[in-house]
Amino acid sequence: MWFTCEVTPSPPDDGDRPLDPRVAQTRRIVVEAAAALLGEEGFERLTLESIAERSGVARSTIYRNWPDRAVLLADAFDQLCVFPEVPDLGSMVDELRLLAEELANGLRSDEWANALPSLVGAAHHDESLTQAQAQFSQRRRAMTAVIFERAAERGEVSSAQDPSLLAEYFAAPMFFRFLMTRQPIDDDFIERHIGVIVDLAKR
Amino acid sequence: MWFTCEVTPSPPDDGDRPLDPRVAQTRRIVVEAAAALLGEEGFERLTLESIAERSGVARSTIYRNWPDRAVLLADAFDQLCVFPEVPDLGSMVDELRLLAEELANGLRSDEWANALPSLVGAAHHDESLTQAQAQFSQRRRAMTAVIFERAAERGEVSSAQDPSLLAEYFAAPMFFRFLMTRQPIDDDFIERHIGVIVDLAKR
DNA sequence: GGGATGTGCAACAATCTGTTGCGCAACGCA
DNA sequence: TGCGTTGCGCAACAGATTGTTGCACATCCC
Numbered sequence: 128m129w130f131t132c133e134v135t136p137s138p139p140d141d142g143d144r145p146l147d148p149r150v151a152q153t154r155r156i157v158v159e160a161a162a163a164l165l166g167e168e169g170f171e172r173l174t175l176e177s178i179a180e181r182s183g184v185a186r187s188t189i190y191r192n193w194p195d196r197a198v199l200l201a202d203a204f205d206q207l208c209v210f211p212e213v214p215d216l217g218s219m220v221d222e223l224r225l226l227a228e229e230l231a232n233g234l235r236s237d238e239w240a241n242a243l244p245s246l247v248g249a250a251h252h253d254e255s256l257t258q259a260q261a262q263f264s265q266r267r268r269a270m271t272a273v274i275f276e277r278a279a280e281r282g283e284v285s286s287a288q289d290p291s292l293l294a295e296y297f298a299a300p301m302f303f304r305f306l307m308t309r310q311p312i313d314d315d316f317i318e319r320h321i322g323v324i325v326d327l328a329k330r
Numbered sequence: 331m332w333f334t335c336e337v338t339p340s341p342p343d344d345g346d347r348p349l350d351p352r353v354a355q356t357r358r359i360v361v362e363a364a365a366a367l368l369g370e371e372g373f374e375r376l377t378l379e380s381i382a383e384r385s386g387v388a389r390s391t392i393y394r395n396w397p398d399r400a401v402l403l404a405d406a407f408d409q410l411c412v413f414p415e416v417p418d419l420g421s422m423v424d425e426l427r428l429l430a431e432e433l434a435n436g437l438r439s440d441e442w443a444n445a446l447p448s449l450v451g452a453a454h455h456d457e458s459l460t461q462a463q464a465q466f467s468q469r470r471r472a473m474t475a476v477i478f479e480r481a482a483e484r485g486e487v488s489s490a491q492d493p494s495l496l497a498e499y500f501a502a503p504m505f506f507r508f509l510m511t512r513q514p515i516d517d518d519f520i521e522r523h524i525g526v527i528v529d530l531a532k533r
Numbered sequence: 534g535g536g537a538t539g540t541g542c543a544a545c546a547a548t549c550t551g552t553t554g555c556g557c558a559a560c561g562c563a
Numbered sequence: 564t565g566c567g568t569t570g571c572g573c574a575a576c577a578g579a580t581t582g583t584t585g586c587a588c589a590t591c592c593c
Contacts (some may be wrong), residue, residue: 149559149570169435171374173452174549185572190551244441247509248374248451257512264511293468296526300507302497306450307359307505308467309460326533328528353538377580392580406537430574537593552576556567560569 154192157182161203166238170200170243170256177257207242208263212270219278219328223297224319226271230298231312234305244306268294275328282329297324359385364406369441373448373459375405404458411466414471422481422531426500426524431473433501434515437508447509471497478531487531497519500527512521 160182164173175196179186193199210229232237243291246263250256271294279286300320304310363385367376378399383391396402413432415478419425449466455460474497482489503523507513 132501147560147570153571169451170453172455175551176549184551187552187573188571196550244454245451248372248448251447252372252375259509268511292522295511296503297505298510301503302506302510303498303502306509307463307501308471309464319495323530323565326530328533330529350539356540378582379580384578389581391540392540394539399581512575534593536593538589540587540589541566542586544585546581547583548579548581550577550579552578554575555573557573558569558571558575559566560567561564562567 133148139145142168150192153188155182157189157192157199158202158206160184161199162206163199165203165207165242167241168248171245173200175199176212191309196254197249197253200249201253201259204242204256204259205262206247208266210267210270213274215277217281219274219283220321220325222274222277223324224317226274226297226318227301227321228300231317234301234312247306267298271297278328287330293324293328296327333337348396349379353395356387356391359406360387360392360395360402361409363387364402365409368403368406370444371446373452376403378402400452400456401458403452404456404462407445407462408451408465408497410441412474413470413527416477418480418485422477422484423524423528424484425477425480426527427520429477429500430504430520433504434520437504439514444470450509470501474500481531488491491533496527496531499530 134167157325161173162179164177166182169179177185178199179189182189186269187197192210193202197302209235213222213226213229218226234243246256250260268291271288275290275293277289278284279288299318301312304312304316306323310316339413341404360381362378362383367380367384378389378392380442381387381402385392385526392402396405410480412438416425416429416432419428437446449463453463471494475493477495478487478491478496483492496508504515507515507519513519
């Protein structure tokens, strides 16, 4: 989140003094409302007025807590992006299938369908959103790579293959369909796709 | 283009009567200006005022020729998307390398870097832009599939592989890097990627 | 040549972003 | 408990942008 990150250059947080409870409350409520609306509207259609209305916080107060719309939306997107770890199922194919279905469900959900594509567009000329997008990609990639790391440990695949690269090839066609071609990400596709990835991992 | 397409439901074109030269002139000039600005600014930042200024056509006249901003931008995007066929080089790998470099150069260019990501965002809640995006994806896919079809004819790969599917796996990782992860699409990546695709085609 | 049609211009409403000043309420420290 | 500090709601504001409209003028086509 923007206001809890000590690394970002913009310094809205005063430091280590505990936050005024009014401020903490305001920021929490606003980000929650923004995240909800982000899932309903996407970045472009989402107005600060609607966030103010849903959260019950005045627009002027929102501007006192975030420098501009994009930074708030980046925080809201972070809020939206919580995904579970893939459990160890003892089999790479099973884990890939589970993850593929989780991702497919996500991409089919209104939340992601509204938030993700508009993020892609908006991120290309805003630094805060670029960061939010990079963090999203990185998290998903790491979470996917774990599957291939475990498979290598089990001896299911040769350890010569880079788990991170395999994770990239796992994610790319699904996002490509979602963002660019709009082809369905259905069971047939998933099953065939997993076959391709398994071939790649075992080659 | 919106105004020359007989299939689209919206009927701005009066039919087969030749267009008033004033109208033809206006539309041509405006789309050209819009396409140029699209490559410079992207969808979100591009204003109708700037198109009016660059084209020398009044904003009111633009609105008389296109129902709204999105439809004009869809036409402008079409204008921007002209890509060459891949020549028969007698070798699948050579042709893939050529196409990958063409695509990488495109994605590195300001034109595409500005237009494409913003299209992804904008297309998700506008029908005209959805169509423009679908057409773009389809054209590129067909153009890529030709490489695999020729390879199958030459006997370089088994004809069991679906050229269209291979085209999808060829494009997806490059667009994924461009749109989502922002990782570089450099020579190393291209070379490794072509290796992956060749493996897929030959499996 | 003359009616029909397209264009430029200017003004307009509506929406949205971002800012500011003021009065009031909540906070935290003594 | 009291009081200075700080945050908040409200209202108004400037500026940008999208679309729309009426009118005068130029161009087109018959």
